[in-house]
Amino acid sequence: MSSYLLFEILENIFDLLKNDMGTLFSCMLVKRSWCRIIVPILWSNSFKYVKGENTRKLIVLYLKFLPSEMGTHYLEDRMLLKDGRNLLSFIGGESNFMFDYPIYLKELDCSHISQIIDEWSYLIVSQENISYPHQRGFCSKWFSNKLIRLFMKKSLMIRTMISNSDEYHFNEVFAFNNGGEIGGFKFLQTLHLDYCCDGHSLRNITDVCHSIEELWISLTETSVNIDTLNKLILSQRRLKDFRLRSAVFVMEYFFGISYDLLEALMVQKGTLHTVQFFCCQFFKCESLKPLAECTNIKRLGFFNCEGLCEEKIEPLASGSFSNLQILAMAVYKGFSTDVIVNMVKNSQENLKRISLPMATPNNHMIKVFCDMIPYTKNLIGITVCFIAGDNKSFESFLSLLDACPNLEYLCIEGGDTEGIPLDFDDDDMIIEFKKLIKIMPQSVYRLIFYNISISSILLQTFFDNCVAKIKYLGFYECPLLIDEHINIITEYVKKSDGELKNLIINWCYLVSYYAINNARKVIENVQFSDVEPQDMEFTAWLE
Structure with missing residues (x-):
């Protein structure tokens, strides 16, 4: 041999x-x-493998591969701490490493790296040692960007790149220059560009990358030429997962989907299994017929999209989606009840999860709930949305829920286009909520409430009477959630011997860190964030 x-x-x-x-x-x-x-x-995915204290050592090691910046007076002043220590001392210097470690990195998750470096900055820079306002934030971003550029330049084979650029993340827009300096990107398979994509970047990516299988992209410029995106899609050999969203969540600036874009996706129909549009508008797209040609699609999602109508989406009900496992039609208007029901029916009981349009007293979601019942025995996930006071639609949904014996995921959202929460404390809705407690299948273990209002008394009633073993509980954008609610959840966990494993409290401003810290003493994983949820659950829905 x-x-x-x-x-x-x-x-x-x-x-x-x-x-x-x-x-x-x-x-x-x-x-x-x-x-x-x-x-x-x-070292191919070092930031995933290394944990705890070793993460700090990993960052310090990688910084040694950066060229020294000493002598740059402006930068030295920004990096100088009160005690006279200069953070630039972490960079470069003599090293006797046996291996050139940065060349081996294949998984470049810029957001994760930025988060790790931000956490590292708190360990090396105390609040008392900061020499000017926001110094830690500047230094964190600077180190993050320098390291990411190092990986982009030196890595021999980058398989994954995830990059964000917004006020909650630390990495900036990185140029994909067509040259030898980023030769490793020709092996790229997974590309997530969130909040940082423009026409110039798309053109460069098209020239360099032809093996992308998973393309998630956000467009920040309404002037981006749709042809540029089409060429990127067409230049890939085996595109499997495509997700597009407008980075600006204002309808006037939603990215416009063209018929040509859908035709470009149709060219990839042999491998394409996931398509998602988020905050996009379809006014100039005459039909979704090219999507109907993609018969291998297993996951299809439309979230908060405009410009859809029955004539445009009707081809989706032609029977071509027999492999469909996940369907999301989370739109305010422009849907057809017959199309939704026929897509469910045509999936031949392969459908596992569905996210339905907002129910209102004036649309026909009650009919959808009723007509879906014969085809729901294999459903394991449902997301529904209601406006405040619409107890009739909610009552109809409960009939559908009662026909889902294997349900595992349930997400209940509230709010119309004005964002008014679904109020379960309304006299009629209290009755419906108590029915929900009784009807909810025992198999449900993941429960999400999004933009709802519920009293602490009613929440206590839920835990006292619910037979489902909830392991994952989330409250997103619930404006009246307070510490008393968190305390009730904490006490429930104590009594149930830690049955609840995960708790997410997101964008609930009346909840204090004190209550959250008490919850963390008894719940394995508690996430608490004041970052606007936007599409957190929506994006996860297609996973």
């Missing part, structure tokens, strides 16, 4: 062990040739 063949066999064996750190470290010590094979595997 040739030495090269043996090397290739060992490489494949060790790659299968990439999630078993202990075994890889042991094998690495066997002989030098094994070490040369294993080191690139261990």
Whole structure:
């Protein structure tokens, strides 16, 4: 057997062990040739594998590969702390590393790296040692951007890149220049560009990257030429997962979907299994017929889209989506009850999860709820939305819920286009909520409430009477949620021997850190954020 063949066999064996750190470290010590094979595997996704205190060591190590910035007076002043220590001392310097570690990174999650560096900055810069306002934020962003650019330039084979650029993240717009400096991007398979994509970037990506299988993209410029995006789609060999959203959540600036764009997606129909549009408008798209040609689609989503009407979406009910497993028609208007029901029917009981349009007293969602009942025995996830006071639609939904014996995920949203919460404390809705408690299938373990109002007394009633074993509970944008609600949840967890494992409180401004910290003492995973949820649940819905 040739030495090269043996090397290739060992490489494949060790790659299968990439999630078993202990075994890889042991094998690495066997002989030098094994070490040369294993080191690139261990460092291919280093920010995922390294945890805790070792994360700090990892950052310091990577910073040694940056060129020294000493002598740049403006930058030195920005990096100088009160005690005289200069943060630029972390960069460069003499090193005797056996390996050029940055070249092995394959998974470039810029957002995750930025978050880790921001957390690291709190460890190395105390509040008392800051020499000017917002110094820590400046330094965190600077280090983050420098490292990400280092990886983009040096990595030999980048498989994944995830990049965000908004007020909640720290990385900026990174240029995809068509040149030898980013040769590693020709192997790119997963690309998520969130809040940071323009026409120039799309053109450069099209020139460099032809192996993208998962393309999630947000467009920040309404002037982006649709042809540029079409060419990017057409230039890929095996596109499987395509998700597009407008980065500006104002209808006047929603990105316009053209018929040509859908035809470009149709060219990828042999491999395409997921399509999602978020905050897009279809006014100039005469039909969704090209999507109906993509018969391998398993996940299809329209979230908060405008310009849809029955004539445009009717081709989706032609029977071509027999493989459909996840369907989201989360739109305010422009849907057809017959199309939705026929898509559910034509999925041949493969449909597992569905997100339905907002129900109002004036549309026909009551009919959808009723007509869906014969085809729901395999459903494991439902998202529904109601306006305040619409107890009749909610009552009809409960009939549908009662016909879903295997349901695992349930998300109940409230609010019309004005964002008014669904008020479960209304006299009529209290009755419906108590029915919900009784009807909810025992199999439900993930429960999300989005923009709803519920009293602490009613929440206590829920926990006292609910037979479902809830392991994951989320409250998103619930304006009247207070510490008393969190305390009730905490007490429930204590009494149920830690049955609830995950709690998410998002954009609920009346909840204090004190109540959250008490909840963290008894609940394994508690996430508390004041960042506007936007599409957090929506994006996760297609996973």
